Amino acid sequence: MKYYIIAGEASGDLLGSYLMKAIKKQDTQADFRCWGGDLMEAQSGDLIKHYNELAFMGFWEVFKNLRTILKNIKICKIDILLYEPDVIILIDYPGFNLRMAKFAKEQNIRVVYYVSPQIWAWKKNRVHKIKRDVDTMITILPFEKDFYAKYNYAVHYVGHPLLDIINDNTRHDDWQTFKENYKLDEHPVIAVLPGSRTQELKKMLPIMLQMVEQFPEYQFVISKVKGLPLSMYQSHIKNKKIALVEGNTYSLLHHAKSAIVTSGTATLETALWNVPQVVCYKSSFLSYLIAKLLVGKYLKYISLVNLILDKPAVTELIQYECNPKKLKEELNKIVNDNEVIHEIKENYTSLRHILCDAGASDKASKLIVRHDVR
Numbered sequence: 001m002k003y004y005i006i007a008g009e010a011s012g013d014l015l016g017s018y019l020m021k022a023i024k025k026q027d028t029q030a031d032f033r034c035w036g037g038d039l040m041e042a043q044s045g046d047l048i049k050h051y052n053e054l055a056f057m058g059f060w061e062v063f064k065n066l067r068t069i070l071k072n073i074k075i076c077k078i079d080i081l082l083y084e085p086d087v088i089i090l091i092d093y094p095g096f097n098l099r100m101a102k103f104a105k106e107q108n109i110r111v112v113y114y115v116s117p118q119i120w121a122w123k124k125n126r127v128h129k130i131k132r133d134v135d136t137m138i139t140i141l142p143f144e145k146d147f148y149a150k151y152n153y154a155v156h157y158v159g160h161p162l163l164d165i166i167n168d169n170t171r172h173d174d175w176q177t178f179k180e181n182y183k184l185d186e187h188p189v190i191a192v193l194p195g196s197r198t199q200e201l202k203k204m205l206p207i208m209l210q211m212v213e214q215f216p217e218y219q220f221v222i223s224k225v226k227g228l229p230l231s232m233y234q235s236h237i238k239n240k241k242i243a244l245v246e247g248n249t250y251s252l253l254h255h256a257k258s259a260i261v262t263s264g265t266a267t268l269e270t271a272l273w274n275v276p277q278v279v280c281y282k283s284s285f286l287s288y289l290i291a292k293l294l295v296g297k298y299l300k301y302i303s304l305v306n307l308i309l310d311k312p313a314v315t316e317l318i319q320y321e322c323n324p325k326k327l328k329e330e331l332n333k334i335v336n337d338n339e340v341i342h343e344i345k346e347n348y349t350s351l352r353h354i355l356c357d358a359g360a361s362d363k364a365s366k367l368i369v370r371h372d373v374r
Contacts, residue, residue, distance in 0.1 A: 282322045
C-alpha cells in the first residue's frame with residue numbers, strides 16, 4: 001500500500017516514525033511519502049516538507065505566515081494527486097490537516113487521523129468536519145473516546161505511543177560517559193527543554209537560562225532540536241556555562257534531577273522519565289489574549305500531564321507568571337523540597353497506569369493496514 005503521512009511538528013515526526021516502523025511489520029510492501037522530519041525520513045519516508053517549514057505557534061504567528069501556509073496547502077494537494085496514495089494518515093496539526101482530510105475525502109482517498117486534534121479544548125464544532133471527512137480516528141489520550149462518543153462518533157483508543165518509544169530507549173550512556181561526552185562536572189543536572197519551534201525558543205530560552213546564576217550548585221543542559229541552527233541557542237547562552245545535547249533528550253532526562261519544560265509533548269516525556277518539572281508557556285500578547293478568550297473557559301490546564309490526570313500535578317507558569325522570579329521559586333521546590341518531589345513522582349505513577357499498556361504504535365498500524373476498520 002501507499003501511505004501519505006502529514007505531521008507538522010517534532011512530536012508528530014517522532015510518533016509518525018514509530019507508526020511507520022509498525023506499519024512495515026504489517027505491510028512489507030509499504031511505500032511512504034510524508035511531511036515531517038528526519039525521523040520519518042529515516043523510516044524510508046520520501047520527505048516532501050520538513051516540519052521546520054511548517055511549525056507556526058500562536059494565532060498571530062499563523063496570521064503573519066498565512067501566505068506560506070496557503071502555499072503549502074496547495075503544494076500538498078498537488079503532491080497527493082500525483083502520488084495517488086491508498087490512505088492518508090494525518091497526525092495532529094489540525095489547521096492544515098483538516099483541510100487535507102476534506103480534500104482527500106473529495107478524491108475518494110481513505111483518511112485516517114492518528115493523534116486527534118485537541119478539539120475537546122476549543123473549536124468543538126470541528127467534530128462535525130471530522131465525522132464527515134475522517135474514516136478512522138485513532139486517539140492516544142484516554143478521555144478522547146468519551147468526548148467523541150457524545151457526538152455519536154466511534155473512535156479507537158490505542159494508548160499513548162510514548163510508552164513504546166521510551167521502552168525502546170531504556171539503554172543510556174552511564175553517568176561517566178554522558179559527563180565526558182558533554183563536558184559536564186559532578187554537579188546534578190537540570191534539563192532545559194525549550195521547545196522545538198523557533199517562536200518557542202525565542203520566547204522561552206532567555207527566561208529559562210536566567211536560572212543558571214540562581215542555582216550555581218547545578219549544571220543546566222539544554223535539549224537542542226536537530227532542525228534548528230546552533231546559532232539560535234548560542235545567541236541566548238552567551239557566556240553562560242551551559243551544555244547542549246542534540247538528539248539525546250532521553251539520556252539527558254535519564255540523568256536529570258529536575259527539568260524546565262515548554263508546554264507540549266515534552267511535558268509527558270519528562271513525566272514518563274520520572275523527572276520533576278516546571279512547565280512554562282509564553283506567546284505573543286495577541287496570541288495569548290485570543291487563546292484566553294477561546295480556550296480559557298474550556299481548559300483548566302495546558303500540560304498533558306495535568307490534562308490527563310485532571311489535576312495540577314506539575315506547576316504551570318503561563319504568560320505573565322512565566323517570569324524569572326516565579327520560575328526560581330518553583331524550580332527551587334522541585335530540586336530541594338522532598339515532599340513536593342515525592343508527590344510529583346506519585347502522580348507520575350498514576351499517569352502511567354492511566355495511559356494504558358505499551359503497544360500503541362502496533363495497535364494503530366493494524367487499524368490502518370486493515371481496510372474494513374472505521
